[in-house]
Amino acid sequence: MASHSTGDGGIPKRGVGKNGLKRVMSLGGAYGTRNYTIKDLRDCKGKRTLVETLPFSTEEAAAAEEAGIDTMKVRFDPNQPELAANIRQAAPNTFMAFSVPLVAAASEVEAVRLGYQAMSIGADAIMCQWSPKFISAAADAGIPIQGHAGLVPRKSTWTGGLRAVGKVLDEAVWIYNEIKTLEEAGAYAVEVEVIPEQLLSEISKRTTLITSSIGGGSGGDIQFLFADDILGNNAPPYPRHSKQYRNLFKMRQDMQLERVEGFKEFIAEVQNGKFPEKKHIIEAPSGLIEDFLAKI
Known part of the structure; x- marks a missing residue:
């Protein structure tokens, strides 16, 4: 990857705009091209709904980019950064927010360090479940931060488990206040999970944050689904808010059956001659075997 920090040039050529791309330099100093910048995403707010997914493999990332997905989230494991780096390389032109583990940062300093680590391998932003203090520190360090509100699965013990949030007034007001707090902390976006559609619609009108809806209906600025759900990678049951556009789980089952049948046929034909x-x-x-036998 061409990088300003190592002095190897590689600035993208002019004219990429005709392909809908922007020339960028990452926070880590790497040159590249992207379909969106933070400014572009902000400019889209309230004008059109973007589409987002979270791929779990390089194949899914490449397919999503080819299909025209606007933005992606990518799970980032600081102990295995190559997994996210490979996905970045598989979809080099798509805006990506790397989702960092909640427990990987225990202080503002660690949050900034973790954010810089992710940005250095190609993240365009960071998605997190951090406290406003951590988000503020990372934002002050120049890291674009996306927060998380509504149902936050890793913190779901505070909201009654894995269930919809915001169906009563106190919860609805709490979600709004949480989002405004993230806004004040310096976040640029927020993932809003499993809340009433109408509630998210009203909140989206009242925050400068880009709202990414997963289970929040059409009320957000971005419609987000996991690649697992879009492609039907797993067996039922499926999340209520998801839709399966393909059934790769069944395809894999069928492929496994084909493997078994293939091995069975091979065994049978060998045994039957x-x-x-x-x-x-x-x-x-002609003559080789006779000569061979005579020789030995």
Whole structure:
């Protein structure tokens, strides 16, 4: 990857705009091209709904970029950064927010360090479940931060478990205040999970944050679904807010059955003397075997 920090040039050529791309330099000093910048995303707010996914493999990331997904989230493990780095390389032109583990930072300093680590391998932003103090520190350090509100699964013990949030007045007001607090802390966006559609719609009108809806209906600025759900990678049950556009789980089951049947047929043909056939073997030239036997 061309990088200003290592002095190896590689500034993207002019004219990429005709392909809908922007020339960028990452916070880590790497040159590249992206379909969106933070400014572009902010400019889209209230004008059109963007689409977002979270791929779990390089194949999914490449397919999502080719299909025209606007933005992606990518899970970032600081102990195995190559997993996120490979996804970054598989979809080099798509805006990506790396989702960092909640427990990987225990102080403002660690939050900034973790953010810089993710940005250095190609993240365009960080998605987190951090406290406003951590978000403020990272934002002050120049890291674009996306927060999380509504149902935050890792903190769901505070909201009654894995269930919809915001169906009563106190919860609705709490979600709004949480989002405004993230806004004041310097975040640029917030993922809002499993709240009433109408509530998210009203909140989106009252915050400068870009709202990414997962289970919040059409009330957000971005419609977000996991690649697992879009592609039907797993067996039922599925999250209520999700939709399966393909059934790759069944395809994998069918492929496994085909593997089993293939091995069974191979075993049977060997045992019955049907394999190998004449077309599968190498015939010895005339006289070779006689000469061989005489020699030994």
